[in-house]
Amino acid sequence: xxxxxxxxxxxxxxxxxxxxxxxxxxxxxxxxxxxxxxxxxxxxxxxxxxxxxxxxxxxxxxxxxxxxxxxxxxxxxxxxxxxxxxxxxxxxxxxxxxxxxxxxxxxxxxxxxxxxxxxxxxxxxxxxxxxxxxxxxxxxxxxxxxxxxxxxxxxxxxxxxxxxxxxxxxxxxxxxxxxxxxxxxxxxxxxxxxxxxxxx
Ligand SMILES: Cc1cc2nc3c(=O)[nH]c(=O)nc-3n(C[C@H](O)[C@H](O)[C@H](O)COP(=O)(O)OP(=O)(O)OC[C@H]3O[C@@H](n4cnc5c(N)ncnc54)[C@H](O)[C@@H]3O)c2cc1C
Numbered sequence: 028x029x030x031x032x033x034x035x036x037x038x039x040x041x042x043x044x045x046x047x048x049x050x051x052x053x054x055x056x057x058x059x060x061x062x063x064x065x066x067x068x069x070x071x072x073x074x075x076x077x078x079x080x081x082x083x084x085x086x087x088x089x090x091x092x093x094x095x096x097x098x099x100x101x102x103x104x105x106x107x108x109x110x111x112x113x114x115x116x117x118x119x120x121x122x123x124x125x126x127x128x129x130x131x132x133x134x135x136x137x138x139x140x141x142x143x144x145x146x147x148x149x150x151x152x153x154x155x156x157x158x159x160x161x162x163x164x165x166x167x168x169x170x171x172x173x174x175x176x177x178x179x180x181x182x183x184x185x186x187x188x189x190x191x192x193x194x195x196x197x198x199x200x201x202x203x204x205x206x207x208x209x210x211x212x213x214x215x216x217x218x219x220x221x222x223x224x225x226x227x
Pocket of ligand 1: 065100101102103104105106107108109118137138159160161162163164165166167168169170171172173174175176177221222223
């Protein structure tokens with residue numbers, strides 16, 4: 028790994044908590060793709076992009092970042108222009124998909140774009156639709172925390188409505204992992220509370 032403007036000790040400590048494949052430096056070929064913002068003027072040239080591949084490594088990184096003065100942000104797909112001067116946490120590795128036929132529910136990774144959800148659903152259950160974003164390239168979590176509008180919203184409501192988004196697994200500031208339904212105010216805030224709520 029080549030470290031350019033990331034030589035300061037907090038960056039090194041953060042990197043030591045992650046696998047090499049989870050670290051994206053400004054000279055990495057996927058740096059721009061992993062951090063670009065819809066609004067160019069909001070782009071903060073992050074000193075480091077990390078892409079945790081598990082809730083465990085995301086938890087370790089978050090718990091450490093909250094002990095530092097580093098400017099950091101959570102990034103989905105950049106359509107609300109999430110960016111930070113120091114560390115950007117790219118969530119795109121959270122891209123799982125599971126369709127449960129019995130309950131007619133899907134469990135989807137929050138870091139993928141809706142286009143991936145539509146593609147995966149059409150492969151396993153083409154007879155079903157889902158209340159997802161009109162614009163397929165926006166991120167799942169970003170759309171949900173923004174309320175979320177679907178082509179089906181006039182009939183079925185917002186993507187984040189209780190009938191459509193049942194629950195979410197959340198990595199909290201201290202690295203702990205909870206289902207939001209165990210903390211009803213957290214689940215309420217996820218339903219359109221806006222990105223970065225509860226952050227500092
Ligand atoms: C061209 C365009 C078309 C759009 N079309 C639609 C549409 O059809 N339907 C609709 O509902 N909305 C639409 N939107 C709005 C879009 O859903 C929001 O801007 C949404 O926040 C984008 O999410 P993102 O992951 O792409 O953006 P980002 O900027 O990466 O993230 C948005 C916010 O969510 C937070 N966030 C992202 N992922 C996570 C995560 N995994 N955990 C915690 N926080 C997270 C970020 O910190 C940030 O505050 C559109 C926006 C644009 C610019």
